[in-house]
Amino acid sequence: MAMNVEEADWREQAACKGANGDLFYPKSAWSRESKESRQQREQMAKRVCSRCSVQPRCLDWALRNGEVVGVWGGKTERERRALVKASRRVAAVASVHHQGAAV
Template identity: 50%
Template sequence: MTDVSRLPGSAHHHWQWQLRAACRDLGPGRFYHPAGERGEDREERDAAAKRVCGGCPVRAACLDHALRTREPYGVWGGLTEEERRALARRRVTAGASTGR
């Protein structure tokens, strides 16, 4: 479940970036895998989602949102949930090694 305590709030300007998202009118099926999806089917769905993200003008904002809220599912900002978790771990490790 998304950590809603980290959501930026209801202020309109916090969500404005979503209006320019390349995925806005595509529906969630391309970005969230069905329960139990594995292997080639999942890889193909992820690749299709990442192609949409690749040309998105708000990809960085989307990824930032997913990382801040610890979005547990789907492709956000061009990264799968597993890729986002790995990125978050690397950031924590890098922060620890730099004293941040």
């Protein structure tokens, strides 16, 4: 995928730049990873993210681009799915309130 200059710029500041990609992604979509080893891997990746200066931009990018695999912006794929679900619920409630206010 082609990246614009702004996207390339924040990636240059990523704390994970040059880090072991195996921390951030499961070995392969076809290999089974035990729950314990997944949790350990994700915790190690999150430790890298916790000291990353571009963490908010990374998370925002992952959410906007629908990244479905791996740790991005300090969040696992399950945590990102939960964030998307929660934001949809908030948007739906806001929409109902807005419609109510317009009546």
